[in-house]
Amino acid sequence: MIKWRTFCLVVLVAVLLSASVALPQEAGGIRGVVYDKDFDVPLAAAEVTIAETQERATATDEGNYVFGQVEPGTYTLVFSKSGYARRVKADVVVSPGQMTELSASLSGEFTEMEEFVVQDIQIGTGTEAALLDLRIESPALMDSISSELMSIAGAGDAASALKLVAGATIQEGKYAVIRGLPDRYVNSQMNNVRLPTADLEKRAVHLDQFPSPVIESVQVSKTFTPDQQGDASGGAVNVVLKGIPSERIFHISAQTGYNTNVKDAGDNFLSYSGGGLNFWGKDDGLVTQESGTNWTGAVGTSTTDEPTDYKWSFAYGDKFEFDDFTLGAFGSFYYERDNSFYDDGVDDDFWVYRDDLLTGSLPYPMTPRFSGGDPEENDEDDWTKWTTSLFDVTKASQTVQWGGLGTIGLETESHSLKALYMYTRDAKDEVILAENTRGKESLHIYWPDFYPQVKFDEPIPSAYNGLASPPLRNQSLVYTERTTETLQFSGKHTLDFFPDFGITDFFTLQSPELDWTIANSTATLYQPDKRFISNAWNIFPEEIPWTILGWDEGIYTQNDFGGGQGTTGNLYRKWKNVEEESNQYSLNFKFPFEQWSGEEGYVKIGFFDDDVERTYDEESFANFSDPMGYYTPAGWLPYWTDIWPQQGHPLEESYFDVGYDGKQNISAFYWMTDVPLNSYLKFTGGYRFEKTELEITNRPDVKPNGEIVANYFNFEWMQDGTVYIGNPAYDPDRPELTDTSFKQDDVLPSLAFEFKPWDAVTLRGCYSETVARQTFKELSPIKQQEYVGGDIFAGNPDLKMSALENYDLRLDFTPYEGSLFSVSYFKKDVTNPIEYVQLDDGINQFTTAVNYPKGELEGFEFEIRQQMGRFLSGLEGLSVGANATFIDSEVTLPTNELNSFKFYNAPAEPTRDMLNAPEHLYNLYLTYDLPDTGTQLGLFYTVRGDTLVAGSGVSAVGFIPSLYETEYGTLNFSLSQKLGDDWKLKFQAKNLTDPLIETVYRSDYIDGDVTRTSYRKGMEFSISLSGSF
Missing domain, CATH: 2.60.40.1120 (Carboxypeptidase-like, regulatory domain)
Incomplete structure (x- = not known):
């Protein structure tokens, strides 16, 4: 990497020197x-x-x-x-x-401008007015959020800003979803550069890594044009970074605040011995631990005082005028500490048990999902331990995020050159305490014939399994570091040494334009010593009768992970490291022309290449042969983990870890043209020729005796809907069993029109074809699981890319500056959409990715922005904006999956909703500027409708209904006040509605929604002071 960057620097210096000697013109x-x-x-x-x-x-x-x-x-x-x-x-x-x-x-009327106007392609994009102009002029359907609106809305990063865009939302707080299409169908870029990702599950950029101090605007292109990436099916999200200012600026800002959940926690904020984050959010380094011994370090949770939220940033930029060129630079640095907490979380695992399916009686009853036994086998002489998962959850996290941006640029009359470097680091320490006491207390609710209701202080009948659904305590300590680093060189050149020429006044070809980008980017994820432990509380009374309370009389036992691999253990510690590096270049030639009616168009051709290399490593250890399988404390509340490190619990290496190397190359050539037929009608179209290559090389674990561990599955659907799952021995002479490669060439057309009968009215339409790719994880048959006995994922080497046909139509009406009325219709037909299914042959069970036959998504978007002072002088300074998106989606289930439902007598429909496509999205905001006093107010309300997050599944033991995230809305408020010419004081209140974030099981075959998970984030309040000089 160092040599590559040195080469780029040499090229940059050479081009700067050659450009700086350009001769002045008249x-x-x-x-x-x-x-x-x-x-x-x-x-x-x-x-x-x-x-x-x-x-x-x-x-x-x-x-x-x-x-x-x-x-x-x-x-x-x-x-x-x-x-x-x-x-x-x-x-x-x-x-x-x-x-x-x-x-x-x-x-x-009055609208406050940003502190500076950015040059080059970023000129003016920090304000809403400039982005409205960009929306109208862009060849693609584009929506944008400026740094101006981000500031008023209190959007702290690119992910938060994206939620203000019509038809856009965020999945899991960091992944872009555009018009109901999730990360797979959305391409995220920075300054038009495709970034790598070290995400464990997806090939999606974490937008929460890019804070507002470095962002000029967030632009979302919702239609594909040939000069865009071929996987921009739902849209392309481009985070435009701040660039060189038009004059010298110096900006500083500091903020402090709190979350109500964190504040209420007080000295009960969840942490652990040795937990928390140092100033720079960087691990202190590995501690050498010897396999087969008792390891040091906390394995369970404890409490501490609540931490404080704060952040600060500064930026400086300037430009210098010389005789023949202008030189400019901009730099910024930011630092933030953020904390979250909740103690009202619920995580309940339910299903329809197979015996209830066989009755065929509707609605089917939902009962807790259990493992290790059968609730209906309640024999006092044969107590069998079986467990449920009805957890009450407390979760806390501490985050440190910091980074910097540096830009230097040079401009002459015909040339513009720029170098940019950005680095971000995000460290999070996450602690989770999940306790299952409701499983024991509510046995009589779900199995009344076998477990009658009793009170805590009353004797239990003799025929009552004391090991049935014992109380469980699970504790997780997860420390994660994420970094993103990018070095970009770019240039724009007008080749004015080519004279204009043409055919009389019919067609004139103007000076060609050239732009190019070279970028090297790296993303890393590092999890040193992730820890997970599970204990059960078992009651062993000396004689019957005994009471259900039992908190003072019992013992802790290890809640073994099992997992059908001949291994046990209830403590798991894992190291994980993921690194992904991208080397990318693009080269574009634009040939502008003036046609017969004096309108300007262009022909554009370009090349693109992105080489990505990914390295995935993990090492895990567990107490597989622990001699201390139980512990007798004074009661349930003294945690076993409090004294665990002082006891003898030797850890041994697991030989089911994952290691692989992945390579992806995307190369493309395109041509497109923008042809105005007259002053009110033009067409834009062309083709993109894109090539995709993917390779995965497995690095399996090797046991001390030299045996290579077979860490992969292969499977085959049977005609009756059952599945055969094979787990053959590893064959070093047949690497194709685990090493996977994929190649595909695509020709992607795009044709769009723009009809502008009046200056204020623009009608646009577009047809295009795009693709969606598999991830490394989805294509490789390697078994991956977070801990031994946990859920297993194994990829599908036969997985195909998805193909999409996109139809878009938009009408924009801009009667005057600052006003917008817009309506859009969109439709997407998907061939071979990639979905997840759960496979089970009665012995092995895992999740994999398959291609469904087809999918369809369509919807409408409505948007309005209005400055109310045009209607009533008393409302001068008041602006209102609103947008709404309505989405209807479905995918068609493959025949083999439908047969699987029928085989197990489970209900199934031939179609279901598409994953992560919300039924609707609403955004409403009001801003009020009072220029005489320097006061500005903002109110923002966002609603996300019901969203399918997991489809229904079936196995030999039960049916799991579809899982939906229910609708919720959030309300944010901001108030800023100028203090003189240079300073501004701002108060922000976020998430004022503090809604319940909930997922539910939903099916026509069960009696209403059943809660799967729920929690509340808490409200946030902050105050900040900033100065611009």
């Missing part, structure tokens, strides 16, 4: 008239500023302004006057020896 100029938009009359004394040079001109009494000597190039003009909304005009081209005509109209 000056041009800019002139025009500034109007009052409300009365359509010239506006006197308006100020016009060229952002790049800071030259200023004042409009005359007739509204005229002029810049007589402007060097040829592309500029941004800012029109302003006290009491009027500023207007930004980007991409104003000045040609040698020519005067550019540019007029503007200002509305009689």
Whole structure:
């Protein structure tokens, strides 16, 4: 990597030197008239500023302004006057020896601008007004969120900002979902560069890693054009970073706050001995532990005082004018500590037991899922231990996030060059305490014929299995570090040494444009010593009768993981390291032209290549041969884990760990054209030729005796719906059994039109074809599980890529600046959608990925943005925005899966909803600017509808209904006040509704929803002070 970056630096320096000697050209100029938009009359004394040079001109009494000597190039003009909304005009081209005509109209209202205007492709994208212009001008259907709106909404990172976009939401707090299509169908980029990911489950970028201090805007393209990535099916999310300012800036900010759940926890905040995070969120290093001995370090939870939330950041930027070029730089650094806590969590595992399925009586009863025995075998002479999973959950996390951004750029009349480096580090210490006491206490509810209801202080009947559903205590200590690092070099060049030429006035080809990007990016995930322990509380009375309470008379026993692999143990410790590196380049040529009616279009061709290498390693240990299988304390409350480290619990290495190397190459060539037929109709279209290559090489564990562990499954569906699962011995002469490769070439067309009958009305339509890829994990048959006896995932080497046909139609109405009314229709037909199923042959059970035959998703989006001062002068400064998305989706189940449901007499429909596609999304926000006092208020309400997160499943022992996340809404409020010219004080209140975040089992064949998980996040309050100089 070091040599590669050195080479890139040499190339950058060489190009900078060659560009800096470009010869100056004859000056041009800019002139025009500034109007009052409300009365359509010239506006006197308006100020016009060229952002790049800071030259200023004042409009005359007739509204005229002029810049007589402007060097040829592309500029941004800012029109302003006290009491009027500023207007930004980007991409104003000045040609040698020519005067550019540019007029503007200002509305009689006030909108606060950002501290600076960013150059290059980022000019003006920090404000909502500029992004509305970008929305209208973009060849793709685009929605954006500016840093301006992010600040008002209190969006602390890219993930939070994305939730403000129509049709967009966030899965698990970090993955982008666009129009109901999850991460697989959404391409996330940074400055148009595709980033790697070290995610354990998905090939999806964690958007919560990119905080607001480094973000200029978040742009979402909802239609595919050939110059985009081929997997941008749901959309492409581009996080645009802040760039070089137009003038010197220095910005500092500090904030402190708290979460109500954390505050209420007080000195009962969950942690562990040695837990928490150091200042930089970096592990202190490995402690050498010897296999077969009792290891040091806490294995269970404890409590501590609640930590404090705070963050701070600073940024500095400047640019320097020279005779022939401009040099600029920008740098920022941020630091944040954040904490979360809840103690009202529920995690209940239910199913419809096979015996209840066989009765065929509807609705089917839902009972706790059990393992290790049968609740209906209640023999006082043969007590069998069997367990349920009805857990009450307490969870706490502490997070440290910090990073920096540095940009340097050089511009001449025809060339723009930029180098960017960004580094982010995110460390999280997560502690989970899950206790199952309800399983014992509610036996009579689910199995009344075998377990009659009794009170705590009453004797238990003799025929009552004392080991039935014992209380359980599970404790997890999870420390994780994530980093993202990217080094990017980019350039834009106007090849003006090519003269304009054409066929008379019918067609004129203008100077070609070239842009390029070279990037090296790395993402890592490091989990040192993740720990999980499970204990059962068993009651062994000396004589009958005994009481169900039993908290003071019993013993702890190890709740063995088992897992059908001949291994046991109830303490598990794991090291995991994932690293993914990407080397990427893109090269684009654009040939602009002017056609017969004077309209401008272009032809564009380009190349793209992204090489990704992924390394996955893990090492795990457990107390497989622990001589101390039980512990007799004073009662249930003294945790066994409190004295565990002082006892003799030797840990041994597990030989079922996963290690693999993965490679992915995506290469592409495309061509596209934008052809205006006249002033109101144009077409954009072309093809992208994309090649995908995936390789996975397995590195299986080797036992001390030299035996190579067979850590993979293969499976085959039978005609009757059952499945055969094979687990053959590892054959070193047949690596193809575990090593997987995949290749596919795709031709992806796109055709779009734009019809603009009036200046304020734009109708767009698009048809395109895109793809969705498998992940390394999904394609490899290697068995992966978080701990021995836990859920197993094994990939499918026969898994195919998904193909999508996309249809989009949007109508935008912008009657005046700052106003928008929009309606969109979209439809996506999916061939071979990738879904997860659970396979069970009665011995082995695991989850895998399969291709369903087809899927379909369609919906409508509605959006409005309105400045209310246009209707009533008393509402000047009040802006209202709202958007709503309604989604209808379904996938068709494959025949073999339907046969499997029928074989086990389980209910099944031929179709179901698509995973992670919410039924609807609503966003409503109000902002109120009071320029006379420097006060700004913001209110934001977001609603996500019911969303399918897991489809129904069936096995030899039961039927599990579909799992939905129920609808919930969040309300955020912000109030900021200027203190003089340089300082601003801000108060924020987030999640004021504090809704119940809940998943439920749902099916037409059970009696209503049954809770699977639930918790509340708590409300957040903060106060910050910032200064800009």
